[in-house]
Structure formats: structure tokens, C-alpha cells
Amino acid sequence: MLAYAARRAGLGALQVLAVAVLAFALVELLPGDAAVALAGDQPDPAVIERIRKQMRLDEPALTRLGDWLGGLLTGDFGASLVSGRPVADILTAALEPTLILAGLTMILLLPLSIGLGVAAARHRGRWPDRLITTFSVGLYSVPEFALAVLLVSVFAIGLAWLPPTAVGVPSLLAEPAVLVLPLLVLLARPICSIARLVRAGMIETLDSEYIAHIRRAGVSERRVVFAHALPNAVSPATAQIARTADWLLGGVIVVESVFVIPGLGTALVDAVNARDLPVVQGIAVVFGATTVIVNLAADLVAFRLAPRLEVAR
């Protein structure tokens, strides 16, 4: 276990480093002169000069790469080209709403999706299973924003039960009604894929020899399902649970934009549209590092649940 964890953590550290280098390489990949490309449609010589000076584009790329990586370690992400604020400040200001959204989604996601998957597997072939399976197949990759505006127009405008956006709300936790629709949208996609995998794993496990043996021994059905079958059935789904970190971060970008929540996703979209590259780079590193860490945790959990599976090469 320890050797595996060390190897896996090493790979994770390498991935984070690669993400940081990739984010840095964005500047180098810009077509033509980076300062001119970043200055906008009507380049003003003064603006170009300021950008060149601020991003130190005159210096060789390798020195800047070294400084950029060193800055990341000390929490120095550079400064925004548009507002001049330090990127670290922008990140910390936008972090809270995104953390609340992603955290609550993760907390709700696991019990709901595992519960649905187990329910479908226990009623295999009958109407609860058919209902859950059809929904989880159909909603598998529905664009979040389309689902979001449909829900808004039904529940916020048609029925007027919930607020349509989070405009004017000081803190998300202060008004939980604001969170209902965003969470529904964020949950839709990951629930579908995890519930399907749990159902498939559960069906296979319940058909296996050892479960039949436990049943013959007279163990109650609840204990059979939850204590003996579930750990084996969930282990194939853990990789997918990690993958939902990917979806969740992508979904957060869209959901924040639809519901006007001032989080990291909104900051990223604004920065991309304004070509504010230092902010884009900073958020990319934060998102990339988060994904790598979640993947790492999931692989370790999967290894712990079923050590016979070699989860990662």
C-alpha cells in the first residue's frame, strides 16, 4: 500500500508540474508577439509596452519559467493585466462560492448516486430499475446550461418557487434557496454515470458465488447488500467518482455563469474573454492541481477497497 501510494503521489506531483508548465506555455503559444496579441483589437503602443514590461517578455523564456514556478510555490501568481490586482487576491476572493458549490455537490452526490444504483440493482428489470436506467442514460451528457435555463424557467419563473439567479445575495450559505437549482444542475450529470456504474457492479456482485454463500448462511438481506456486496460493487465506480471532479469543475464554470455566482468559473470566463492571461494561468493551475489531487485520492481509495486491481500504471 505504501509503495503504491508513493508511486502514485510521485505521478501526481509530476502532473501538477506539467499543468503549471502548460499554463506557462500558453504565453509562448500565442501567435506572433505575445504583448501585441494580449493588448486587444486596437493595440495602443503604451498598453503593449506596459504588458511587455509587466510580463517581462523581453527576458528569456526559461528564466521566466523558473520564476513562475518559484512564484507558485510561494503563492505568488503574478498580477492581472486588466485591473493590476494580484492574481492570488482574485483567486481567494472567488474561492468561497466555488468551494461551497463543489463541496455540497460532492456531499450530496455519493449517497444519492450509490443509493439509486443499489435500488436499481435490487429491483433489476422492474419499473424502478427501468426508470432510473432510462433517466441516467438520457441525462448522461445534457449541456448544463440548457438544463439550467429550463429549470429556471419552470421553477423560478413559471412557478416562482425559487430565485432565478444569485444576484444581490451576500453569501450563498445565508440564503440556501439560491443554491437549490445550481446544485440540481451540477448533480444531474455525475449522478447518472455513477449510478449506472454502481448498478452494474452491484448486479455482478450480487450474482457472485460468495454472496450466494452469505445468503445461504442466513445473513439478513440488508447486511448482505450493504456490508458485503457494496464495497466490492463500488470499487469500479471510484475512478468515475474521481472523474466527476473534472465534470464538476467544468460544470461549475457553466453554472456560475448561468446563475451569476461570483466564483472561480466566472472569474475564468471573464479573464478568457478579456485575454487576461495571468488570471487564466492562475485559475488553470488551481483547477488542474485540484483534479490531480482528487484523482490521486480516488485511486488510493480504490486500491484500499480492492487491492487486487492495479488501478494506475
Add this chain to the structure above:
Amino acid sequence: MNPFAPGPEEGPPGPRNRRTPKAPSKPGAAESRHTRLPDRRTTRRPAGHRTRQRAERFTLIALLALPLCIALAGPFLPIPTGDRTQPFDPAAPWPGTDYLGSSVLDGLLDGGWGIVVTAAAATLLAYLIGLPIGLAAAATRHRWLDEILMRPFDLLLALPSLLLMLLLASIAPPTAWMLVLIVAIVNLPDIARIVRAAALEVAHRPAMEALWLQGEGWWRTAIGYIGRSILPTVAADAGVRLVGAFYLVAAASFLGVGAGPEASDWAVMVDVNRGGIFLSPWGVVLPAAMLVALSVGLNLLFDRLLSRRDRA
């Protein structure tokens, strides 16, 4: 990761699989209560099975046909473009007007083409690049070539796909072709991995060794034998990729990156008409409903095709 993809662990049956057969060969009465036999499930068809199947098929066709017809035929329908009136005019005939004052119906008819074609082109392009890479990585006998071809994708997979797309869009000039290229790049790692996993299994069959011993060249073994054998897997996966590309294109359009500012498709309609959702909700609801119907319909369709293939 894609749940339909053949995982790397699905190799030849290991010792564990050999020791425990799926069902006991001669089930006793007590045993069959607990060990469910797979063949009993498939032979017993509940009453009303056929009508339910017909209803499912009808729903599927209805879900797919409407948005697809509008998307593919809409731009070519000879419907005169109405005059512009007031934006979000509540008095306008159904379905109202958009933020510029032209009819929502016009936008709806013209808006599907771009998304569907971009997604299809991106999927095609991703396969044109990913298929040879995956095949070469699986068919080669040099481990270093495999590593060089596949390792970069591990790094790309560490980034959320929408984030990767936003990053690429932040430095690329906003044109329609660039969006095709970006979505193709985002889809590339998954495709290459799936092709490689499928081809690896084929490349270790005895038939491959026979071909080698016969002295067949690389072209005949890699393209003629491996390429043809993995075709069903690739075809099934292509459906999943298409739905994924559709999702990415729609999300990019909605966020206003990738396609140019003058582009107008269903996702852009949802974005720009959001401001008037209280005055004229149809301008947002109709394109969103089209996107959801098309996405759900494609998902259900490819799932059916996939499960039919598995049963056969």
C-alpha cells in the same frame, strides 16, 4: 473515463474467472433461489414487452427527429425572414422576438446547423488523428514508442475538458474552424486510449502471431487485421464521442468562446436572450429544449445500439 470503454483489465480470463463459473452447471432447487441464472432472465419475457418496446422506440424517434430535422433542414427552408420589431415583444405572435427584435422562430431554424456540423466535424477530425496514434501505440513492438505516443495524453487528461477548451480558446483566434480543432484536441486523449486498449487485446491473439510467422508486412497486420477487428468497438465509442463533442461545442458557444461573435446558434440564443427571460421566455426555452432533446435522444440511441451489440 468512459463507462462503455473496454478497460485494460478485461484481458483473457484469469485464474479467478476460471475457478468461479458464472452459474453452476447443475443448479439444485435450493441453489437456484440465490444464484440467478442469466438464461432464465432472458428467456422469460413479461407480458406487454412488445408494446413497451414500441413505445420506447417511438419516444426515441420523436426526441431525435424534431431537433435533427430543424437543425439539418432549417437553414434551407424557404421561409421569408420577418421584419424586426421590438426586442422581447410580448405582443408578437408565438414564439415572440429575441433581443434584437427578430422572430425567435428564425433563429431556431438557423441555429441548429452550426452546432451539429461542428460537433460532427470535430469528432471526425479527432478520430482521424487519434485512431492512427492508438493503433501505432498498440501494434508497435517498441515500448518507448508506445510511451512517447501515450504519455502526453495522461497529462492532458489531468485537466478538466472544459478548462482545457477555455485555455486553448484564450490564445486561439475565434473562428469556427478553430472550435472544431479545439474540440478535437480535447477529445483526442480518450480516443487514443480506447483505440489502444482495444487494439492491444487484438494484437496479442494467436492469429497475430500466425500472421507474423507468415511474414506479413506491417500494413497487413496493423491495418488489415487489427484495424478491422477493433472496428465495432470504435464505432460504438464514436457515438459517445459525438455526444461529448456536442456538449463541448454547446458549452463553448454558450460561454462565448471559440466561435466568432457574429455566430448565432441555439446555445448563443440561450445566452443572449437570457436577459429577457421574464418578458419572452420562449426565446430561451425553445433553443434549450432543442439542445436537451437532441442530447438525450442521441444518448438513448447510442445506448440502445450498444446494448443490442452486446447481446448479439
